[in-house]
Amino acid sequence: NLDRVANAGSRAERLLPVFPTLTFPNHYSIVTGLYPAKHGIVANTFPDPASGRWYSMKDRDAVEDAYFYGGEPIWVTAETQGMVAASFFFVGSEAPIRSVQPTHWRRYDGEIQGEARVDQVLSWLGEPEARRPHMITLYFENVDSHAHWNGPDSQEAEEAIRRVDGYIGRLLDGLEKLPHGEQVNVIVVSDHGQRAYIEDEPPFLLSEYIDTGHAPLVGGGSYLFIHLADEEQHKAGEYAATINRHWKHGQAYTRDNAPADWHVTDNPRFPELIFIPEPGHAVLPVAGGKPLVGDHGWAPEDPAMHGFFVASGPNIKPGLSLGPVSMVDIYPLMTSILGLEGPDNIDGDNDNLATVLYIRQDD
Numbered sequence: 001n002l003d004r005v006a007n008a009g010s011r012a013e014r015l016l017p018v019f020p021t022l023t024f025p026n027h028y029s030i031v032t033g034l035y036p037a038k039h040g041i042v043a044n045t046f047p048d049p050a051s052g053r054w055y056s057m058k059d060r061d062a063v064e065d066a067y068f069y070g071g072e073p074i075w076v077t078a079e080t081q082g083m084v085a086a087s088f089f090f091v092g093s094e095a096p097i098r099s100v101q102p103t104h105w106r107r108y109d110g111e112i113q114g115e116a117r118v119d120q121v122l123s124w125l126g127e128p129e130a131r132r133p134h135m136i137t138l139y140f141e142n143v144d145s146h147a148h149w150n151g152p153d154s155q156e157a158e159e160a161i162r163r164v165d166g167y168i169g170r171l172l173d174g175l176e177k178l179p180h181g182e183q184v185n186v187i188v189v190s191d192h193g194q195r196a197y198i199e200d201e202p203p204f205l206l207s208e209y210i211d212t213g214h215a216p217l218v219g220g221g222s223y224l225f226i227h228l229a230d231e232e233q234h235k236a237g238e239y240a241a242t243i244n245r246h247w248k249h250g251q252a253y254t255r256d257n258a259p260a261d262w263h264v265t266d267n268p269r270f271p272e273l274i275f276i277p278e279p280g281h282a283v284l285p286v287a288g289g290k291p292l293v294g295d296h297g298w299a300p301e302d303p304a305m306h307g308f309f310v311a312s313g314p315n316i317k318p319g320l321s322l323g324p325v326s327m328v329d330i331y332p333l334m335t336s337i338l339g340l341e342g343p344d345n346i347d348g349d350n351d352n353l354a355t356v357l358y359i360r361q362d363d
Contacts, residue, residue, distance in 0.1 A: 017327055
């Protein structure tokens, strides 16, 4: 069914994730067209120095607090310009960002089966024109979860892919039955890739070389972030240099010297210390931890961290094989298709996708 979408429309060679290659930053970049430094969701878990509070994807109060979310998600763009929007799960949709939420939204619950999610989307699309959402997000976590637990090349991960492919087929079949189904554009993307850890390769242990005291740690495995206390931040360069003298299969960065393509700026939500192993290798703060079987979080240059992009519909030019597509270019494509006016200060470039894929009404 994923091939069914691609063969009827266009596909990208790969989808380039933002840094860090984690779920929440990339999801929110998809719907805002911004890098995390601008939209503020810089990891799945991070401190906000301005308020002294922490954001965590597992913290219901934080997830639903608009304070943490910058930018303008596509559903806010749609709703504020008179269009009904809906979301069956997406990062940010549970918070009243700019005092706006989709007309229809759901609090995340992984127990809700994929078939029920698809059927609700089809029900929304079956509403009369005045109430019908014209912009809908839909999310499935199955492949990510099983690739973590069992490895991306496992039978369990393959079964999860087939299951999600079935959900896409259910959606496509349902669209064909709607009287206006041919008017619907479908864009299917992944937020990142996955790779397995190298078997029997011991993780690099930071505790053998540096002591950052009680500084909060985030991650461990494919990445590790350390948020230093104010009085310790001047030591960030020293800590990074020490690690780099001993680490053969990874690199330590300060917030100031991270690669330019990662778009890590002086946004204080980013950590002072960033540790990124080579693909397949692991980093842990101390001995005793154990990474998952499969993971993401390695550098966005790693091909295994890249995702996919396929799209089809009346406004998508068919038969195109695109080169690499950037995560931040999806938002301006969506605004072009929907006829919406997005903010001027996004990082995504309308010319990169919209002018290639979008068939304008006067063409």
